[in-house]
Amino acid sequence: MSAKTQDTDAHARLSCSAAYRWTVCSGAPRLEAQFPDETSVFAAEGTRAHTLLETACLLGLETTAEAITLVEGADAEMAEQLQPVLDWIKQEQASRPGAVLFFERKLNPGRALGRDDLWGTGDLVILDEPRKEALVGDLKYGAGLAVEAVDNQQLRLYALGAIALATFPVERVITVILQPRAYHTDGPIRTETIARADLDAFAQTIKEAAAATDAEDAPLVAGEHCHFCRAAGGCSVLAEHAMSIAREAFRAVEQPLDPQRIARLLHEADVVRGWLKALEEYALRIAKDGTELPGFKLAKRRGHRKWINPETALIELAAAYSVTDDQIAPRTLISPAQAEKVIKAAVGHKADLSELVHTPELGPRLVPDKAKGEDVFAEIVDLFAGLEDAA
Template structure:
């Protein structure tokens, strides 16, 4: 697969640094992280690239496991979803550029990125972006990532194709969503000169301005330590509750009018994301041995789960108990111990014979000093020990 190189001012992160120039500098020093969802998406993109380059269809790779993504073999859903993307791209007339590295550095210092597919045809450049995720619907209109790819295509290939129109297409097959949008060459260049270039230059300043907000802060690596976001979140809460003259409790929530609630509702994502990011950062730092005033680290026991020792034996035993009670046999294979308890009772001796309990690993937990539990002294290079 094309080498994954990410510029500091990347196209994929443009929604962040264009809206909050300070975010580029704030993210420096934070490690790159991934997730199972991101790796699954990368596997889907890898499949798409192979199929386009080798002129194959996805069903030829069913159950194939790529070395780069061993945890995400090609399943039926990936076969069907990526094929929809392939069909769209192949129906476009023109010269196809697959996983094309594009350079938009005339407007963004060291700016480059890799576009999934670009098709050049009779003065029209079509930038197609595959989005394998299904958590958030992505639209083509004013999509800054794809627009920067379009700028890169203009910068590198205009002397050959002389494009006057640029089409941006987002293919999101798992949401059955294809979004298309067009922008004229003149409008694209105006955006590049009047928006992109000035904002990119701002990111290089030591005193680059902050502009916290839901979209730009959501995936920012610095959202757990950003003072601007903290102040923004607290100000949202203050503005929303400024009409309430007394401290609120859960029972007092009815003191908020519908109008006041309506003001708060759109801001909840920003507030909850900030709270989550702050907790995650503090927990991670505590596990490295960092100290937080009025807080301590305790060792929290892992959760206990129950399962059947043997599914077949458990199902036979359950069926016998159900017949005694005149109940229907379970439809699943078998039902869970918790579900069985509701039918045959918690004290049934069947559970002692057929159920095994498993306890997860104990985990560190950062809590207030008033919380229950003995403090644990953490040395990242050694095992934990309780403080005497």
């Protein structure tokens, strides 16, 4: 299998990655166009991870660690996280003689839908003519929300783009989420195989959703999909939605909450939290641009004081105030995770710290049922089952 790469940075009005948003809120593309597209530290980290993986693949390296020095900002931890992804890609490469592999390939589902504003960039695209198959993979380097491969609109749009790219009739597309850092019960690499007929039906649905965004009065619809919307901080519909959730929560104070309502309010709390954060960021940005916000001002901020030169300070403090090194610069042990990194860099393999460390129990926390972490009550049920068996 051969490998190609193509650099595509342009942002589509209807991007594949935002399909989950514009298919629900058809007014979002219109409103988002009024807000700047700002990058975040998480996006920068994701870009480094993509580059590291792509570099290792294109150079045919056995490990992502071998590519660290070639990618600015990449480190051993990132390489370790991406190694299973590289292994999986190499396995796919080996099992598909005659296939062509692309990285960061512009995919144009809009072509089949008669639109020139709908495209995206597939992190991994394999066109396998002998098997009449295509494979599209999306690397998610985020550790927060685990993304599903099944019924994933972004991947299905990439699948349509891969079909448009192929020069042979594609009978099925395998869509893949490569997410090494977020916990999911199905593991870090998750797939769905979609028949061509199902993708053709999806194309019809998405064509209608895309057409709905063209209307000048396309409605704004708020919900969980608002999370990464560029317009979130300045969107009055989201503001009203978040306030109505908050009002309901306060109304509920008058009477005891039943478990159903508690669970619903916990889910909706994310929408309110996300909106407040977006509102604060938006307010700070327009205030910096000179907009006056009644009752607020831009105040100077100062950080904590820092030594100009720590070594000089150490010598001068000891000389001037007769304090010992232990008093002013006590030696502290690094954490087990940091020690593992140091030792791995020094001796080339992971240290066995099992006799030296313990993991304290911190008490339970409430998380959505698909999130990482053993179920406290499942453990107790197992314990009772064991006692019954013993009896």
